[in-house]
Amino acid sequence: MSWNEQADTLVKAFTEAQTKMWESWCDLIRTAPAPTMPSYSGVVDQWREIASQGLKAWTGESEQVVKDLAKQLLSAQDVGMRFFELSLSTWKAMAPKIESGQDWQTVLDSYSAEFRQQFLQAPHGGVAAVESIAELWRLYQEQWQKLGQPWVESLRRTPRHFGQAAMGDGSAPIELMNLYWDTYERTFGRLLESPSLGYSRELNERLLKGFNAWLEFRRASYEYQVVLAETWAKAFEQLNHKLVSVGQAGDKVESLRQLLFLWIDVIEEAFLGVFRTEAYIQLQGRLVDTAMAYRIQEREIVEGFLKVSHVPSRSELDEAYRRIYELGKEVKELKKALQEVKGGRSAHRKVQS
């Protein structure tokens, strides 16, 4: 059978199998009437949604470990289906060129380049976002919404000031501080009826530091994602090379499972190869370090809010725990010393008697 025919018939089989999958999962969650199966392109996404509903319905009363296992199982099936779909679309795209006599190596290389570009598109979106401070500030403030709406309201008005502050404009933080000051007056300031400029200034400084830490984390995360995406793309390319070489060697890949496991072996090797490189280790280190630095800044901000609300903070609790720990250790040592003295005395008495 030719490449074209084979790829076409496999795609057809895949689509039919998906219809079956769709039916069985709809049956599982017993929806009446069953939703209409979506178009071919969106089927995996929608299947995932319906499968996840079925999973919840079925394992709702189960132990956590059972729920987790069921989720993993579904997730493995999902990955497998996506992989099959990707492989089929690759071969379908390559088939006409190979059929027309083009060199498979060139076809594969050009397809891989296209694939890589598509794969890397999402992280490039990240670059654009990194360039827009205002957009980043919006994303950043979204994370703080739960801390108190009045404060968030003031943050909503700050992108311009913050953008300027981030660019080194010294007057911007003052304007920013004024916004907080207003909010503060309307909330905690009135409540406390005490001079609160210190709090406001402190909080402002913490928010700025937090934003910087968050920016660093986003940059590190983006760089890290790029390496992972590159590795995915390379691994897929390597798989296709491997499949071709398997075919040329006269060996056969006769089942989807065999194909999937071959892919897993190839991709695992590709990732582990990258994981060992100096560049990756540095990126991973930076990702974790920036995430942790941001977490510390985040704590600082939260603690600022807690302080004005008379709520003990994480740091204060940690300090209390530290004192308890030290005292506990001291008590243990004293008890031990006392026991030794007692033991020594009784031994002394035994010798005397």
Add this chain to the structure above:
Amino acid sequence: MIPFPLLLKPEEAFRQLTELNRKVVQGIESLSRIRHDEFRVGVTAKEEIYREDNIVLYRYTPMVERPFHVPMLIVYALVNRPYMVDLQEDRSLVRNLLKLGMDVYLIDWGYPTRGDRWLTLDDHINGYINNCVDVVSERHALDQINLLGICQGGTFSLCYSAIYPEKVKNLVTMVAPVDFHVEEGLLNCWTGCAPGQKNIDIDLLVDAFGNIPGEFMNFGFLVLKPFQLSIRKYFELIDILDNKEKLLNFLRMEEWIFDSPDQAGETFRQFIKDFYQDNKLIKGQVKIGTKQVDLRKVIMPVLNVYAEQDHLVPPASSIALERHVGTADYTARSFPVGHIGMYVSGKVQQDLPPLIATWLKARG
């Protein structure tokens, strides 16, 4: 022209895909009917002997009338749970040792809370382990007992034996890391075995987290074999979904693997910095509290057991022990399995307990 990569008939592909889905759907239905009682772990009978803070010392109920006169204390890794050595009746190191006449004790490290954040290696080794050894020794009116240290617990046991050689009759280490700069270990590379590498800042990590979350640790372990452990393993599960016994075994394993306690922050900080990053153990530079660890003081008989395909503790990391201990009675044995296989492989469970019991009994 080169052949099409997948030599599979469309009807066969269709059959395989629908079959795959059928099995997953049926499997999830079977899973939903399983209750926790059916896959309980750590079922071997035991009694609490001693408790201090969050840790508990257990004695497993002996299975012979007159157990071996020198008891054995098991020290496992802080990232684990005690049932790793007692997963199920037919996969239990503890049970097999009991059957062979051993008297087995174990320290359950518990689940550290935020209040345990300040616990150090000193507290674990000079404190908890030392106190448990004293309790066991006292109960048996002995000056020395046997120690079995597993993974990080093996490293702890080595430190303990070097500090208190007079209290340890025989030492068994199992998949224990000793040389932390063995580069085959990805974990070693990530935590900073190569000097000058910009790795994770451990101080920052501990300062930010307090205690290191178990989930964070687990994620790190999974990423060491990302696709095998997150995809292939579950695809292979599909084949055993209709076999309830196998499914229950799988669930026990899942429960064990994902039941990872948080790591006490200060203990984690010192362990990673002194052991992984600076490799101080083999340099004789580790200090536990005020006590120096000199492996040359490990003068009691040592049995070092390692796994030949261990991706967490590379064999070379364990094998290095021979070059650093002071004992004249050193035995190394290996098994052709990975790290996890040491606890769950049927073959290992058949051969490892007799190896340990015979080796200990031969040394009185």
